[in-house]
Amino acid sequence: MTTRSVSAFLAPRRRLQLAGLLTPPVLWLGLVYVVALAALLVTAFWTVDELTGQVQIEWTTDNVVEVLTEALYRTVTLRTLGIAVLVTVLDIIVAVPVAFFMAKIARPRMRHLLVIAVLAPLWASYLVKVYAWRALLSSEGLIEWAVSPFGLDTPGYGIVGVVLTLSYLWLPYVIMPIYAGFDRVPDRLLEASADLGAKGWTTLIAVVMPMIRPAIIAGSIFAFSLSLGDYITTGIVGGTTQMLGNLVYANVGAANNLPLAAAISLIPIGIILLYLAAVRRTGALRSL
Amino acid sequence: MQIGRVARYVLGTITLVVLGLIYLPLGVVFLNSISTSETLSWPPPGFTLEWWGKALHSEGAFEALGMSVMVAVAASTIALVLGTLAAMALSRYRFFGKESVNLLIVLPIALPGIVTGIALNNAFRTLMGVQLGVWTLIVAHATFCIVTVYNNAFARLNASGTRLEEASQDLGAGLFTTFRLVTFPHLKSALLAGGLLAFALSFDEIIVTTFTAGPGVTTLPLWILQNMFRPNQAPVVAVIAVILAVLSVVPLAIAQRLTAKDAEAVSR
Numbered sequence: 001m002t003t004r005s006v007s008a009f010l011a012p013r014r015r016l017q018l019a020g021l022l023t024p025p026v027l028w029l030g031l032v033y034v035v036a037l038a039a040l041l042v043t044a045f046w047t048v049d050e051l052t053g054q055v056q057i058e059w060t061t062d063n064v065v066e067v068l069t070e071a072l073y074r075t076v077t078l079r080t081l082g083i084a085v086l087v088t089v090l091d092i093i094v095a096v097p098v099a100f101f102m103a104k105i106a107r108p109r110m111r112h113l114l115v116i117a118v119l120a121p122l123w124a125s126y127l128v129k130v131y132a133w134r135a136l137l138s139s140e141g142l143i144e145w146a147v148s149p150f151g152l153d154t155p156g157y158g159i160v161g162v163v164l165t166l167s168y169l170w171l172p173y174v175i176m177p178i179y180a181g182f183d184r185v186p187d188r189l190l191e192a193s194a195d196l197g198a199k200g201w202t203t204l205i206a207v208v209m210p211m212i213r214p215a216i217i218a219g220s221i222f223a224f225s226l227s228l229g230d231y232i233t234t235g236i237v238g239g240t241t242q243m244l245g246n247l248v249y250a251n252v253g254a255a256n257n258l259p260l261a262a263a264i265s266l267i268p269i270g271i272i273l274l275y276l277a278a279v280r281r282t283g284a285l286r287s288l
Numbered sequence: 289m290q291i292g293r294v295a296r297y298v299l300g301t302i303t304l305v306v307l308g309l310i311y312l313p314l315g316v317v318f319l320n321s322i323s324t325s326e327t328l329s330w331p332p333p334g335f336t337l338e339w340w341g342k343a344l345h346s347e348g349a350f351e352a353l354g355m356s357v358m359v360a361v362a363a364s365t366i367a368l369v370l371g372t373l374a375a376m377a378l379s380r381y382r383f384f385g386k387e388s389v390n391l392l393i394v395l396p397i398a399l400p401g402i403v404t405g406i407a408l409n410n411a412f413r414t415l416m417g418v419q420l421g422v423w424t425l426i427v428a429h430a431t432f433c434i435v436t437v438y439n440n441a442f443a444r445l446n447a448s449g450t451r452l453e454e455a456s457q458d459l460g461a462g463l464f465t466t467f468r469l470v471t472f473p474h475l476k477s478a479l480l481a482g483g484l485l486a487f488a489l490s491f492d493e494i495i496v497t498t499f500t501a502g503p504g505v506t507t508l509p510l511w512i513l514q515n516m517f518r519p520n521q522a523p524v525v526a527v528i529a530v531i532l533a534v535l536s537v538v539p540l541a542i543a544q545r546l547t548a549k550d551a552e553a554v555s556r
Contacts, residue, residue: 007462021377025370029392032431036411098306101299116540123536126492127512128529132313140329229400245402265403
């Protein structure tokens, strides 16, 4: 059969075309990802043999009950949520003016340079950037050197360090969708608003903000979700601070208790799914 | 919009300060790569090119770099194919469950890396019974890279509309000819941008990688993690990071130029 005859056969059959297009990606994501996730959820209800450390198919709700009732998990969940929310808010506050300047004030040539300048640090390894922050925050580091003349101290390794480092890491991910959002707001609309007598601020609040809300939410998904699962940054600049990711990691690695790790990971999964469900209608998922 | 002079200057200054803060830690990494201090103390006690010499002879780093490039190329290629197919389906057809498919594509990047990591690790080893290796790593990376290609392609397909494709079919071109001569040329730069993003995402990924790479498979981030805290290796790691950051400007500039040009052509 030649491509021509395949094409002629398919041309009037829209459903078949759709099936052909959709099957490979959905099959891939379904088989690789959904099955894996489902298996993980099931594992949360299994146990570990205390002697051999092997996972046993013995149904129990112990892990989930432990995660839901023990104070440790509540504290760490609240801390993780707090850090993730703080990082997200900080990033949005910094990203909005920068993205606005890039999209609406900078001239085209400058705009291209700015986009490259914002994106380039994404290619400098994540780990190296965290390591740089470890150096910045250390008691012999640049921050201590810069603030000690004013009688201040470096925040050192702890929650503040984690928040600063995570905000730094995800900032480009937040700037880019918001920049794209501002870029999609046509100048005509802003002129119309001004012609109708709106001041700059009124235009910004009443016209621009509603239009870029999906973009801001898209950016927030990155910052929030990436913060929620992080354990490497916490390990390097967090001192003794523990986040949910650290608890999961400890149970997969050292403690070798996959069922408990799976039960803990239900918390971030639940939080993210709630968040995605809440923002789904805004069209933010398409602005990622 | 009438943007006052003051607002322009204020916003310009904020942008400048933020860019300065973005590059400050990278500058520290650069200084560390030529500093005689191994522990990143500030100010640097002296300067040396010793680390650059060592880095250029570090076999481990170059092997890891080769592995990372290979995995990223393979993963982005798979993501390009699957992401384009999904974007075509969701932008050109109506069907029930569209939102769910969209969610399915976004999920691997929206869920925390450690969840994706242990879920895939568990699935590969216990469900499918395969040994972790290079292939499991590529499959894992491709899974969370699909979204970047999909989003770029979907946005472009939506912006360019279906008129040209309909015209092509009315003039007698078949499905594949229309795709090859009409849809694909329009889509090319968006795919390049999405593919590049997928490459970058895979290249730098560490968390999912930790759980899905087999023994002996060392990507650059894994190598960096192993060497970062060794006293003699930390500055060498800094050298590698500086080289990567500088090299990355080239593909970024190309992609930026291409997409800007095409976006203009499409919206006209």
